[in-house]
Amino acid sequence: MFEVDNLSRNGLPLVSLRLEPGELVCLRGPSGCGKTQLLRSLVDLDCNQGQVRLQGEARESVPPTLWRKRVALLPAESRWWSATVAEHFPEGDIESLAELGFDADTAGWQVDRLSSGEKQRLALLRVLANHPDVLLLDEPTANLDAENISRVEDLVRRYLDDTQASCLWVSHDRSQCDRIAARTLEMSSAGLQVSG
Amino acid sequence: MIELSSVDLGLAALLVVALALTSLRVYPGMASQLLIAGLRTLIQLTLIGLVLKSLFESASLLWVALLSLIMLAVAGREVMARQHRRFAGVWGYGLGVVSMFISSFTIALFALFVVVGNEPWYQPQYAIPLLGMLLGNTMNGIALALDRLTQSAWEQRDVIEARLMLGYSSQEAVSDIRQHVFRSGLIPIINAMAAAGIVSLPGMMTGQILAGAEPVEAVKYQIMIMFLITGGAGFGTLAAVHLGVKRLFDDRERLRLDRLKR
Numbered sequence: 001m002f003e004v005d006n007l008s009r010n011g012l013p014l015v016s017l018r019l020e021p022g023e024l025v026c027l028r029g030p031s032g033c034g035k036t037q038l039l040r041s042l043v044d045l046d047c048n049q050g051q052v053r054l055q056g057e058a059r060e061s062v063p064p065t066l067w068r069k070r071v072a073l074l075p076a077e078s079r080w081w082s083a084t085v086a087e088h089f090p091e092g093d094i095e096s097l098a099e100l101g102f103d104a105d106t107a108g109w110q111v112d113r114l115s116s117g118e119k120q121r122l123a124l125l126r127v128l129a130n131h132p133d134v135l136l137l138d139e140p141t142a143n144l145d146a147e148n149i150s151r152v153e154d155l156v157r158r159y160l161d162d163t164q165a166s167c168l169w170v171s172h173d174r175s176q177c178d179r180i181a182a183r184t185l186e187m188s189s190a191g192l193q194v195s196g
Numbered sequence: 197m198i199e200l201s202s203v204d205l206g207l208a209a210l211l212v213v214a215l216a217l218t219s220l221r222v223y224p225g226m227a228s229q230l231l232i233a234g235l236r237t238l239i240q241l242t243l244i245g246l247v248l249k250s251l252f253e254s255a256s257l258l259w260v261a262l263l264s265l266i267m268l269a270v271a272g273r274e275v276m277a278r279q280h281r282r283f284a285g286v287w288g289y290g291l292g293v294v295s296m297f298i299s300s301f302t303i304a305l306f307a308l309f310v311v312v313g314n315e316p317w318y319q320p321q322y323a324i325p326l327l328g329m330l331l332g333n334t335m336n337g338i339a340l341a342l343d344r345l346t347q348s349a350w351e352q353r354d355v356i357e358a359r360l361m362l363g364y365s366s367q368e369a370v371s372d373i374r375q376h377v378f379r380s381g382l383i384p385i386i387n388a389m390a391a392a393g394i395v396s397l398p399g400m401m402t403g404q405i406l407a408g409a410e411p412v413e414a415v416k417y418q419i420m421i422m423f424l425i426t427g428g429a430g431f432g433t434l435a436a437v438h439l440g441v442k443r444l445f446d447d448r449e450r451l452r453l454d455r456l457k458r
Contacts, residue, residue: 043361044448044450045357045360045361045450045451046450047446047450064448064449064450065363065364065365065449066363068360068361068362068363069362069363072361072362072363073361075358075361077354078358079354079355079358081355081358081359081372126362127362130362130363
């Protein structure tokens with residue numbers, strides 16, 4: 001279980017939330033209300049206060065590098081720094097390529113020839129390569145067509161079922177939230193509210 | 197040695213003035229900078245000549261130490277001023293000073309005690325020029341490296357944070373930046389060593405030869421100085437990059453660009 005109690009940082013309302021094992025929860029809210037900031041705080045990329053625990057373990061007791069592998073953030077815009085796709089993966093080894101509609105030779109592709117949709121899907125595979133216990137996805141299907149949206153949704157759903165990991169999924173699309181999530185959290189300047 | 201009169205210096209100064217006047221029309225910004233820098237050279241060197249003269253006469257450890265510290269403080273200010281995005285607060289100044297102190301002072305002491313071995317070891321005729329050359333070159337290396345480090349961290353913050361998000365350590369997240377940064381600090385001295393004697397005759401050796409020293413002896417001094425300078429600039433840059441990278445991240449391995457001056 002992933003537990004967040006009274007998380008606070010500058011310009012953000014107090015946030016508390018729980019994610020059960022295998023659970024997918026959607027997070028909605030108007031642009032600029034702090035969804036991305038919240039995700040960044042959960043992986044401890046920005047200074048913040050409050051208790052965050054994973055399977056009963058406080059984050060302070062976990063080294064930050066290990067914490068960010070177990071609680072993984074997929075940012076809305078991915079960054080690539082080496083020449084080929086494979087160089088961004090541990091041991092150059094990419095799992096689940098076919099499930100997101102890629103060929104096996106994708107690993108050798110040049111990064112600067114990737115489309116934004118390809119980058120987004122490959123970035124998800126890159127995050128999953130760390131086998132995280134909690135997935136924090138910031139609009140992971142924003143650049144995708146309908147076919148790839150359902151591929152990504154299926155892959156994440158299957159990953160959660162197989163590993164009992166939890167997922168917090170930021171989406172602007174109400175029908176997507178209804179489709180994939182048991183619960184949807186509405187974020188506003190007042191804080192988080194449960195809906196749906 | 198042939199002594200220079202004020203007229204001789206004035207003739208040389210005419211060159212700078214002539215250059216300033218010539219460039220006034222097309223490059224108006226440079227003319228005043230040239231004149232101001234020339235004036236600074238005149239005043240600063242005249243003063244240091246007088247200071248060194250009285251220092252050589254007194255030859256006391258206290259005065260040598262005091263002048264060394266003043267040189268260090270000014271060099272620290274210079275390192276700070278040359279940085280586009282320096283660290284905020286005391287770190288902006290302290291980082292350069294500490295790195296320069298560690299490398300330049302240690303190496304100057306090493307040279308005075310072990311290599312030159314004169315009596316007393318702080319004899320200002322050796323100590324001050326040695327330290328001056330070390331500080332000057334170390335200052336260049338550190339200023340270049342720190343400027344490059346903070347600038348690169350700022351420009352590539354998205355990539356650095358993307359790596360942190362994937363569980364990279366702070367050291368791993370900036371390892372490629374570090375390579376460039378260290379290189380930029382060392383390139384001037386490596387170039388100077390590579391070109392010495394073929395393309396350029398280094399200033400110190402030339403000075404000794406002008407003063408009537410035996411060329412072979414002057415060359416030996418120059419070789420020693422080149423190696424000392426390389427050590428000073430190299431270890432100083434190593435220290436500055438190490439401390440700078442440490443300061444860029446906190447204990448939870450977050451990239452802390454808020455620690456840079458905006």
